Amino acid sequence: MKVLVAEDSKYYQRILQDTLSSWGYSVEVVNDGIQALEKLQEENGPKLAIIDWVMPGADGLEVCAKVRSTINKSYIYLILLTANSSKEDVVKGLEAGADDYIVKPFNEMELKFRLKTGERVINLENRIMQLALTDSLTGILNRRAFMGRLESEAERCNRLGKPLSLIMVDLDDFKKVNDNYGHLVGDEVLKSVAACFSSFLRKYDFIGRYGGEEFIICLPEIKAEKAESIAERLRVSMQEIVVNKQESPLKLGVTASFGICCLNEKVQDVHILTKKADEALYLAKAKGKNCVIVSESS
Numbered sequence: 001m002k003v004l005v006a007e008d009s010k011y012y013q014r015i016l017q018d019t020l021s022s023w024g025y026s027v028e029v030v031n032d033g034i035q036a037l038e039k040l041q042e043e044n045g046p047k048l049a050i051i052d053w054v055m056p057g058a059d060g061l062e063v064c065a066k067v068r069s070t071i072n073k074s075y076i077y078l079i080l081l082t083a084n085s086s087k088e089d090v091v092k093g094l095e096a097g098a099d100d101y102i103v104k105p106f107n108e109m110e111l112k113f114r115l116k117t118g119e120r121v122i123n124l125e126n127r128i129m130q131l132a133l134t135d136s137l138t139g140i141l142n143r144r145a146f147m148g149r150l151e152s153e154a155e156r157c158n159r160l161g162k163p164l165s166l167i168m169v170d171l172d173d174f175k176k177v178n179d180n181y182g183h184l185v186g187d188e189v190l191k192s193v194a195a196c197f198s199s200f201l202r203k204y205d206f207i208g209r210y211g212g213e214e215f216i217i218c219l220p221e222i223k224a225e226k227a228e229s230i231a232e233r234l235r236v237s238m239q240e241i242v243v244n245k246q247e248s249p250l251k252l253g254v255t256a257s258f259g260i261c262c263l264n265e266k267v268q269d270v271h272i273l274t275k276k277a278d279e280a281l282y283l284a285k286a287k288g289k290n291c292v293i294v295s296e297s298s
């Protein structure tokens with residue numbers, strides 16, 4: 001795990017760098033509060049930081065306060081390093097937003113376990129974020145997370161004048177699978193479909209579970225025509241899916257209907273894009289299912 005050390009004393013910089021590295025942390029050292037804030041604001045910046053109280057630029061209290069008021073993407077665990085051990089100062093530090101503090105000169109073991117506490121908090125946050133963003137059955141994005149990512153991806157493509165295709169998929173007659181084989185097999189089918197679709201996607205494409213047996217796929221920088229041929233491939237390959245029922249393989253030949261819409265001058269809003277793809281999906285159902293329809297608005 002990355003740890004930021006913001007400390008102006010060369011002596012403490014070296015001690016912290018050496019000790020933390022020997023414990024397996026990857027250490028980034030900066031000399032003042034301004035640089036500390038810059039590092040912590042980076043996209044994949046450290047989530048664990050040891051901040052000296054007295055430093056040029058911005059002092060430790062300012063850094064803590066600024067982190068709490070401006071950085072809210074993910075939690076940053078802040079340990080204030082201080083020579084002030086009076087109760088009053090400790091309270092001041094915690095009030096500014098520090099999670100913990102260590103008094104100089106510090107005891108190595110104490111530092112080690114305080115860092116461990118921070119690490120536990122960061123790992124817990126990562127797990128919660130993971131749970132909040134993924135669909136627990138299939139492991140792909142849930143609807144909320146998918147729509148959030150779609151918003152930013154669509155904004156990027158609109159800005160660059162690039163296409164973006166959206167595919168809505170709904171399994172055909174899925175209720176029959178549940179009724180005939182039970183919900184456990186139904187769940188296996190959903191997992192297998194998600195895995196099958198995912199295996200066809202490029203690394204910048206993304207897929208989400210939109211509802212019960214509905215999936216949604218975003219293909220950035222892909223035109224409707226290309227999206228149609230990709231959907232066609234998904235449609236054909238998913239019919240080969242085999243699931244296990246009481247340890248024996250079962251090929252159910254489950255099919256799906258696909259609706260596609262692509263961003264363009266008229267369709268720039270993701271809600272309209274989603275609605276148009278959904279309408280195309282509805283047409284695919286009306287046409288007899290197990291087919292791909294591209295929205296006329298594409």
Ligand SMILES: [Mg+2]
Binds near residue numbers: 009052054055
């Ligand atoms: Mg100092």
